[in-house]
Amino acid sequence: MAKFGWDPQQYGRFADHRSRPFFDLVARIDADPGRVIDLGCGSGELTATLADRWPNATVEGVDSSETMLTQAAAGDYPVTFRQADLTTFMPGTSYDVVVSNAAYQWVEGHETILTAIASDLPIDGWLAIQVPGNFDAPSHRIIREVVAEERWATALGPDFALRHDPVLTPDGYGDIFAAEGLAVDTWETTYNQVLPGDDPVLEWVKGTALRPVLDRLSTVDTADFLDDLGTRLRAAYPARPYGTVFPFRRFFAVGHRIRH
Ligand SMILES: C[S@@+](CC[C@H](N)C(=O)[O-])C[C@H]1O[C@@H](n2cnc3c(N)ncnc32)[C@H](O)[C@@H]1O
Numbered sequence: 247m248a249k250f251g252w253d254p255q256q257y258g259r260f261a262d263h264r265s266r267p268f269f270d271l272v273a274r275i276d277a278d279p280g281r282v283i284d285l286g287c288g289s290g291e292l293t294a295t296l297a298d299r300w301p302n303a304t305v306e307g308v309d310s311s312e313t314m315l316t317q318a319a320a321g322d323y324p325v326t327f328r329q330a331d332l333t334t335f336m337p338g339t340s341y342d343v344v345v346s347n348a349a350y351q352w353v354e355g356h357e358t359i360l361t362a363i364a365s366d367l368p369i370d371g372w373l374a375i376q377v378p379g380n381f382d383a384p385s386h387r388i389i390r391e392v393v394a395e396e397r398w399a400t401a402l403g404p405d406f407a408l409r410h411d412p413v414l415t416p417d418g419y420g421d422i423f424a425a426e427g428l429a430v431d432t433w434e435t436t437y438n439q440v441l442p443g444d445d446p447v448l449e450w451v452k453g454t455a456l457r458p459v460l461d462r463l464s465t466v467d468t469a470d471f472l473d474d475l476g477t478r479l480r481a482a483y484p485a486r487p488y489g490t491v492f493p494f495r496r497f498f499a500v501g502h503r504i505r506h
Pocket residue numbers: 247248252264268285286287288289292308309310311314330331332333346347348349352353454
């Protein structure tokens with residue numbers, strides 16, 4: 247399971263920017279499915295759009311986070327949600343569409359897992375994933391710099407580590423899909439997101455990349471840490487009259503087991 251907590255409210259603050267890659271991903275799926283599953287579905291709003299798109303399909307979502315799943319259940323969507331850990335969960339052979347948006351970057355060794363999922367995909371099945379490709383962006387470099395400084399390294403403990411390189415490139419995923427006999431469609435997009443408000447990059451990373459850090463720090467340390475990080479992020483991403491530009495690179499891979 248993900249060993250840190252998720253906050254659906256914080257994550258949802260930039261829902262429009264966060265949902266755009268999901269729609270870009272699923273736009274490449276040309277299916278008329280009976281069963282659909284969303285792996286790492288989070289709070290379920292995006293999973294629900296799959297049920298809107300394919301009203302005759304059974305749509306399911308799995309996630310490890312209780313807080314995310316509680317929010318999903320409150321949405322009263324025509325989707326079955328359940329708790330599962332993507333490090334071990336295998337959808338098997340009965341789903342026509344397997345989607346995962348912004349989740350596998352949290353799952354160590356997901357190359358092997360995706361190989362197994364691709365291998366199980368039925369004829370005419372689709373596997374579509376999106377992961378962030380921004381681990382070398384200033385935002386992430388600055389977070390790594392700050393957590394490595396003595397005060398924060400001590401507060402976070404000797405066993406704390408942020409993974410530097412948790413994803414493959416798009417063609418890396420394409421190679422995995424192709425090796426399992428799928429037709430491959432991969433690409434990357436950098437979204438020049440214009441974020442409103444004060445400290446929007448800090449607010450953004452509080453919803454995702456900082457989750458493991460925030461789970462470890464005491465309340466007092468958290469306030470100081472965010473203050474310190476916020477100053478550096480403001481310098482790296484200066485506010486402009488129309489907002490703060492926060493470029494965000496994302497990797498996409500879609501595989502299709504073509505019926506011959
Ligand atoms: C960035 S959110 C994305 C949520 C949703 N797919 C979306 O696009 O809005 C990442 C999600 O992956 C889930 N996740 C991370 N590691 C997981 C694991 N090992 N098993 C299941 N879910 C996991 C988190 O709980 C979280 O809901």
